[in-house]
Amino acid sequence: MVDYRAFFAEKISEIKGNGQYRTFIEIERLAGRFPTALHHHKDGPREITVWCSNDHLGMGQHPEVVAAMQRSIERSGVAAGGSRNISGTNHTHVLLEREIAELHGKEAGLTFITGYAVNDAVLGVLGKLLPGVVFFSDELNHASMILGMRATRAERRIFRHNDPSHLEELLSAADPDVPKVVAFESIYSMDGDIAPMPELCAVAKRHNALVYVDEAHSVGMYGPGGAGMAAQLGCADQVDLLMGTFAKGYGTAGGYLVGDAPIVDAVRSFAPAFIFTLAMPPALAAAALTSVRKLRESDNERILLHHRAQLVKSLFQEAGIPLVSTESHIVPVLVGDAHLCKELADRLLEDHLCYAQPINFPSVPRGTERLRINPSPVHSPAAVRHFVSAVDEVWDDLGLPRVPAPVTGSGTGTEPAPALRAGAR
Structure with a gap:
């Protein structure tokens, strides 16, 4: 006789063991103040800054x-x-x-x-x-x-x-x-x-x-x-x-x-x-x-979006933090390990009040796990610098590898050959 509960519990145990298990961060966007959001933390609600929203231009609170x-x-x-x-x-x-x-x-x-x-x-x-x-x-x-x-x-x-x-x-x-x-x-x-x-x-x-x-x-x-x-x-x-x-x-x-x-x-x-x-x-x-x-x-929102994205990319590159690509407003930070990627995201949220969701298999191939950073016009330059500094600090603590900074500041970081097929539509 099939034990359906045990069967599915085992499947969940498998993805927890290999780092694929996805956890939901419970937040409330604060209209008029986004990217600030309320994080329903185990110790009580607290304000955080969201760095992985698809609301790229902040129009959700216009x-x-x-x-x-x-x-x-x-x-x-x-x-x-x-x-x-x-x-x-x-x-x-x-x-x-x-x-x-x-x-x-x-x-x-x-x-x-x-x-x-x-x-x-x-x-x-x-x-x-x-x-x-x-x-x-x-x-x-x-x-x-x-x-x-x-x-x-x-x-x-x-x-x-x-x-x-x-x-x-x-x-x-x-x-x-x-x-x-x-x-x-x-x-x-x-x-x-x-x-x-x-x-x-x-x-x-x-x-x-x-x-x-x-x-x-x-x-x-x-x-x-x-x-x-x-x-x-x-x-x-x-x-x-x-x-x-x-x-x-x-x-x-x-x-x-x-x-x-x-x-x-x-x-x-x-x-x-x-x-x-x-x-x-x-x-x-x-x-x-x-x-x-x-x-x-209005072009203002688009101009600010690309300014903020360029600032994020240039600061990451100066710090030697590897990026998958620098071609667009999306900034994928390459970690390359499912467990370390989650640890990086957890530390950023817990210690620095910065929320960046880890992306792992099957959204990306194993070995190319990353944080996908989505800067926007509602992220101030000061917030950008604080976030990059937080990533830099935790990156060191976790002993993650760095890459040489590009000479011109316009390099492409590292370019693995991933097979990426997921994301919200």
């Missing part, structure tokens, strides 16, 4: 965004009341979809309750409706993209990370008459590296492939008006379908798709992940709409 959500709740209540097809389409959804389509210069937009659902829905529809379709997927794509493609049972060919030459090789070997979808991300969340988007798009178009790009970690933070990395690099017109999220640069929640109207309509009409789920709450749509509009008008 007074106008908060006010928009409050007004919507007073007008429409807290939920949509159904799926988009059955009583759940609010006027604010329609306005938000028009806004994001206009932002990206596309014909149509569609909103979802999560960004994960976007990837699942879109890639699922492409895989099931296009006869004989072949997916060409970057090896480090997000889990939601990988699982969305796998579920269709369509053929999937993997190209080396950010490698246009390998993509060219794979596309050249494929039947020229079958439908093809090239899928990749603009910024990879665990390494913080940036895809060579113009080159990848050019290769895809030479072979008449549909280009699908996950811009979750760039919309709001890059490009004119926050239109993302494709817009910043001048290849937005080569991206057929663009996935974005409101949960990062826009500081709210939910995801979206923009692209050609017939394809977006097909997703709306055929995707179970869209049809059979609750519509985004109208209050959330109102907050997202306000955030998108504010960031289309």
Whole structure:
């Protein structure tokens, strides 16, 4: 007879033993004071500074965004009341979809309750409706993209990370008459590296492939008006379908798709992940709409974000603390050991009131465990210096290895070859 309780207890024991077990830090963000948050510590509540939030621009506490959500709740209540097809389409959804389509210069937009659902829905529809379709997927794509493609049972060919030459090789070997979808991300969340988007798009178009790009970690933070990395690099017109999220640069929640109207309509009409789920709450749509509009008008938040990120990276490099990449606003500090990574994070929180979540397998490969630091405009330069000093102190205490500081201050730190596929959408 199977002892189900003992079976699962053993599974949990295994991941605790190898350092994979994830612990939740119980906090409350303090609106108007973030990155300060209240940590519900075993000895009682205390204030800490959060360094791992995906609210990259601090828009989750912007007074106008908060006010928009409050007004919507007073007008429409807290939920949509159904799926988009059955009583759940609010006027604010329609306005938000028009806004994001206009932002990206596309014909149509569609909103979802999560960004994960976007990837699942879109890639699922492409895989099931296009006869004989072949997916060409970057090896480090997000889990939601990988699982969305796998579920269709369509053929999937993997190209080396950010490698246009390998993509060219794979596309050249494929039947020229079958439908093809090239899928990749603009910024990879665990390494913080940036895809060579113009080159990848050019290769895809030479072979008449549909280009699908996950811009979750760039919309709001890059490009004119926050239109993302494709817009910043001048290849937005080569991206057929663009996935974005409101949960990062826009500081709210939910995801979206923009692209050609017939394809977006097909997703709306055929995707179970869209049809059979609750519509985004109208209050959330109102907050997202306000955030998108504010960031289309203002560059200040983006300028400050990149200033703070550069300050963090340069101070870490001066201290010889290894970074996985320095290409974007995401700052991954390479530790390389699951237990030491957790110890580093625990000491930072306990002794220095700085919260940085350890990232381990399966989010990153074993041996590349890290702290993923997300500086933002609401982190002051003084707070940045305090945090880096705290990391520097604990790094010494744990005897972690250092690397030579770059001569120019613009080096890339260490560059392991990880296989990173996770992160919140």
